Amino acid sequence: MEDGIILNLATEGPELPTKSSHGRNGKKGGRWTDRCVSPLILCTTLDIRSSRRLKAKRGQKRKARSDESSLSTGRTKVPSTGRPLKRARKEPSALQAEDASTQEPIKSTPRPHTQFISSLFTSNPKLEQPVPSVSSHPSAKPSNAPLRDSSTFSGLGLDPLITAHLETKLNIKKPTSIQRAALPILLSSSDEDTSSRDVFIQSQTGSGKTFSFLLPIIQDLLPLSSLSYIDRSIGTLAIIIAPTRELAKQISDVLESLLQLRLRAADESAEDAGSSAPRLTRWLVSGLLSGGSTRTHEKARLRKGLPILVSTPGRLLDHLQNTSSFNVGKCRWLVLDEADRLMDLGFEESINGIVKGLDGRRKLAMQAVEEGNSMEVGGWDWSRQRRTILCSATIRDDVQKLAGNALVNPIVIKALTDDSSSNPDVATGESLGDVVNGNTKFTPPSQLAQKYVVVPLKLRLVTLIALLRSLLAEAQGRKGTKIIVFLSCTDSVDFHWHLLGGTSMGEDDGEAASPNSENETEAAEAADVDEEGKPKPSKASRRPDAEKVTMKSTLLPDTAIYRLHGSLPLQTRMASLRGFASASSQPSTSSSILLCTSVASRGLDLPLVRAVIQYDLPTEGGATEYVHRVGRTARVGKGGEAWSFVAPSEGEWPKWATQKMQGDVKEEENKKEVGLQAVGSEAVLKKGFGGKGTEYEERATDVQLSFERWVLKNQYHAALARKAFLSHIRAYATHPSDEKHIFHVRHLHLGHLAKAFALREAPSAVTNKAHGKGSKTKSNVATNKSKNNRSKVVDSDGEVDVGEAEKRMEKVVREQGRLTKKGGKVVRTGTSEFQIAGGYALEALVNGSRT
Numbered sequence: 099m100e101d102g103i104i105l106n107l108a109t110e111g112p113e114l115p116t117k118s119s120h121g122r123n124g125k126k127g128g129r130w131t132d133r134c135v136s137p138l139i140l141c142t143t144l145d146i147r148s149s150r151r152l153k154a155k156r157g158q159k160r161k162a163r164s165d166e167s168s169l170s171t172g173r174t175k176v177p178s179t180g181r182p183l184k185r186a187r188k189e190p191s192a193l194q195a196e197d198a199s200t201q202e203p204i205k206s207t208p209r210p211h212t213q214f215i216s217s218l219f220t221s222n223p224k225l226e227q228p229v230p231s232v233s234s235h236p237s238a239k240p241s242n243a244p245l246r247d248s249s250t251f252s253g254l255g256l257d258p259l260i261t262a263h264l265e266t267k268l269n270i271k272k273p274t275s276i277q278r279a280a281l282p283i284l285l286s287s288s289d290e291d292t293s294s295r296d297v298f299i300q301s302q303t304g305s306g307k308t309f310s311f312l313l314p315i316i317q318d319l320l321p322l323s324s325l326s327y328i329d330r331s332i333g334t335l336a337i338i339i340a341p342t343r344e345l346a347k348q349i350s351d352v353l354e355s356l357l358q359l360r361l362r363a364a365d366e367s368a369e370d371a372g373s374s375a376p377r378l379t380r381w382l383v384s385g386l387l388s389g390g391s392t393r394t395h396e397k398a399r400l401r402k403g404l405p406i407l408v409s410t411p412g413r414l415l416d417h418l419q420n421t422s423s424f425n426v427g428k429c430r431w432l433v434l435d436e437a438d439r440l441m442d443l444g445f446e447e448s449i450n451g452i453v454k455g456l457d458g459r460r461k462l463a464m465q466a467v468e469e470g471n472s473m474e475v476g477g478w479d480w481s482r483q484r485r486t487i488l489c490s491a492t493i494r495d496d497v498q499k500l501a502g503n504a505l506v507n508p509i510v511i512k513a514l515t516d517d518s519s520s521n522p523d524v525a526t527g528e529s530l531g532d533v534v535n536g537n538t539k540f541t542p543p544s545q546l547a548q549k550y551v552v553v554p555l556k557l558r559l560v561t562l563i564a565l566l567r568s569l570l571a572e573a574q575g576r577k578g579t580k581i582i583v584f585l586s587c588t589d590s591v592d593f594h595w596h597l598l599g600g601t602s603m604g605e606d607d608g609e610a611a612s613p614n615s616e617n618e619t620e621a622a623e624a625a626d627v628d629e630e631g632k633p634k635p636s637k638a639s640r641r642p643d644a645e646k647v648t649m650k651s652t653l654l655p656d657t658a659i660y661r662l663h664g665s666l667p668l669q670t671r672m673a674s675l676r677g678f679a680s681a682s683s684q685p686s687t688s689s690s691i692l693l694c695t696s697v698a699s700r701g702l703d704l705p706l707v708r709a710v711i712q713y714d715l716p717t718e719g720g721a722t723e724y725v726h727r728v729g730r731t732a733r734v735g736k737g738g739e740a741w742s743f744v745a746p747s748e749g750e751w752p753k754w755a756t757q758k759m760q761g762d763v764k765e766e767e768n769k770k771e772v773g774l775q776a777v778g779s780e781a782v783l784k785k786g787f788g789g790k791g792t793e794y795e796e797r798a799t800d801v802q803l804s805f806e807r808w809v810l811k812n813q814y815h816a817a818l819a820r821k822a823f824l825s826h827i828r829a830y831a832t833h834p835s836d837e838k839h840i841f842h843v844r845h846l847h848l849g850h851l852a853k854a855f856a857l858r859e860a861p862s863a864v865t866n867k868a869h870g871k872g873s874k875t876k877s878n879v880a881t882n883k884s885k886n887n888r889s890k891v892v893d894s895d896g897e898v899d900v901g902e903a904e905k906r907m908e909k910v911v912r913e914q915g916r917l918t919k920k921g922g923k924v925v926r927t928g929t930s931e932f933q934i935a936g937g938y939a940l941e942a943l944v945n946g947s948r949t
């Protein structure tokens with residue numbers, strides 16, 4: 099992404115007519131939604147009901163302002179946590195009355211007992227609005243870009259055939275800093291000291307780590323094809339392990355693109371007998387094992403022989419244990435990519451099992467050759483030991499432990515961010531601990547613009563829409579712009595995806611949505627709702643609609659919206675990623691948005707990601723996870739923006755995150771690398787919704803009301819919203835104890851938070867409905883518990899199993915017996931993973947104190 103993006107946003111001024119000036123025929127250009135993203139034409143128009151509604155809202159706004167002024171006169175205090183004392187008003191306001199009259203009739207939906215239709219812009223904590231910065235982009239030199247000095251791939255020892263392929267087919271001309279540091283060590287066959295040692299690679303996101311291990315593997319294996327006895331039956335010679343299926347698939351794709359290289363130089367003919375270069379044959383193929391196909395099919399491929407294998411850990415271990423035809427005795431490379439993520443996901447045992455399995459298979463193969471029981475043709479160099487490469491963003495204790503088990507006498511390779519130095523930053527400490535003591539910094543690329551916006555809870559949803567609209571508008575004209583939005587849990591991803599796809603700005607949602615029929619899954623959804631309006635379990639998958647890949651929103655025109663989380667079927671996940679990555683190639687969409695959980699935070703290399711929005715900050719992995727998420731943009735020297743949504747009660751987060759990212763770095767220069775810039779929520783709303791003065795408030799309110807109408811439209815929608823709200827709170831409660839001073843459920847105004855899920859019900863009503871008789875949420879948790887007997891907080895994709903988290907919280911509370919009530923507040927003494935009220939207490943909290 100280049101700097102100097104030209105804004106084409108409606109902000110202020112006479113060129114933007116107010117809503118009341120728009121005729122039905124849209125002579126002045128239609129609704130504001132059309133003009134904020136000017137080239138995009140929407141078909142919705144205002145009608146008379148809308149202006150009536152507007153009047154009512156203005157009346158309410160006047161009332162709200164007088165409420166606010168009473169706040170500012172000191173009659174109501176705002177606590178330091180940022181949580182206002184004022185509760186959402188219960189009495190039906192003018193807005194409520196008007197809105198109810200214009201509302202889409204709710205088909206077969208009993209009206210909720212109590213609805214809260216509070217104004218968006220009242221009763222929010224007073225927030226300081228930071229002064230807008232002149233430059234929104236950091237001027238820092240990119241820290242993960244290809245080097246601009248005299249370094250070349252051939253100078254680092256890379257084979258001319260591979261170098262030529264990189265240059266001509268992949269347009270990769272200069273190495274990056276980590277490649278300059280790693281290639282000489284991994285390619286070397288002469289330096290006694292380094293040529294056989296294991297390697298630990300640590301560097302920034304988007305710095306090209308994948309090539310730094312794939313290129314040496316290819317260079318090592320390619321010449322083997324000149325040996326007469328080599329063909330695919332030799333078995334697997336290199337294994338790359340990745341923590342998720344998406345990542346394994348991505349590495350496999352990169353590998354395949356590298357293996358397309360020419361096997362002889364361009365100027366060398368097939369009959370060139372004079373050439374001293376070995377005659378290479380195309381035997382080197384790669385394969386992917388990630389659970390995408392049946393075991394039988396995978397076994398057949400392994401029997402045929404896959405010289406380079408990319409796999410997730412579980413599947414690999416399974417084949418090592420159960421597939422006798424898996425010939426892996428000669429394996430000479432093992433790569434553990436994203437090792438810290440492998441540890442997070444609880445794969446330590448699997449990795450240890452794999453390492454032992456590989457050692458065992460090697461011994462058996464050697465023994466068979468020695469005893470003459472093998473059909474092997476001689477010539478294989480059995481003295482050559484397997485080399486293991488471990489890539490990790492951080493050198494945490496558990497990663498060091500894994501390294502201790504998997505690596506022998508490793509060399510630690512870290513990239514320099516300064517390309518002026520000719521010395522690669524190679525640490526060769528006796529132990530990783532020595533290196534850790536030197537520097538624990540893990541920072542985002544220096545060219546990344548990191549921003550955060552403190553948003554009152556009620557305004558979260560509309561602020562997200564405003565931000566998306568302004569980012570898309572800034573990028574207009576640049577086809578293929580992509581934005582990734584991280585949310586806390588799968589239910590929240592599903593809800594927001596359906597909400598964006600289903601909501602329209604017309605009065606009659608049903609009619610307005612009809613041109614967008616690909617979003618219309620109402621009939622299917624209705625069929626998937628039980629009598630109580632809770633989603634029924636689907637036969638085909640765990641979720642209704644699980645195979646659906648894309649949505650479109652009239653609020654975000656010309657943009658395809660995808661979702662990604664671990665509860666979707668593998669095919670849907672892959673299709674989502676494919677669609678998101680290639681949205682620009684579809685004629686009707688020039689941009690794409692991916693709503694996802696942390697499953698997309700690691701390693702994924704998607705082109706043209708312009709911005710990453712952390713709508714929910716990571717519940718696990720703290721600042722490291724933050725750096726991984728933002729690292730999906732600003733890759734290999736390109737620009738990018740990272741936005742974080744911070745609740746008023748989380749005001750300490752920016753300082754805390756900055757300190758964590760800096761590690762023990764003292765130098766002022768390095769500290770600048772992780773600077774987070776504050777942006778005011780008002781500025782974001784104004785920019786995204788445009789209009790004169792405070793007109794953005796009316797527009798935001800319109801958007802919020804249309805979301806709320808969508809939720810009220812049928813029971814399925816309402817159930818999605820409630821489930822997402824509750825799952826979000828549960829996920830929030832899993833922030834570790836050392837983050838509880840920032841992220842604590844007790845600091846959240848749950849009524850306001852419910853508004854961000856477009857709910858008009860009090861939190862207690864939400865809980866009761868979701869947990870009532872035959873509660874889907876409860877029964878789901880119970881089913882999962884009994885079926886899977888899960889014991890971890892994360893599933894195989896690193897997502898919070900909120901049911902289990904809740905169970906663990908309860909256990910902690912019960913076991914320690916330290917939960918006491920003091921002054922009417924739930925207080926825990928001592929420290930543990932959960933510094934909060936457990937499951938039931940959490941529910942009580944939702945039920946009791948926030949209505």
Ligand SMILES: Nc1ncnc2c1ncn2[C@@H]1O[C@H](COP(=O)(O)OP(=O)(O)OP(=O)(O)O)[C@@H](O)[C@H]1O
Binds near residue numbers: 269274303701730734
């Ligand atoms: N020398 C280079 N010149 C230009 N582009 C490169 C170079 N090396 C790698 N790339 C490209 O950079 C992108 C990021 O590479 P890669 O995915 O290996 O980064 P990474 O360091 O593994 O990131 P992460 O830590 O996020 O996994 C890829 O699209 C890759 O093709």
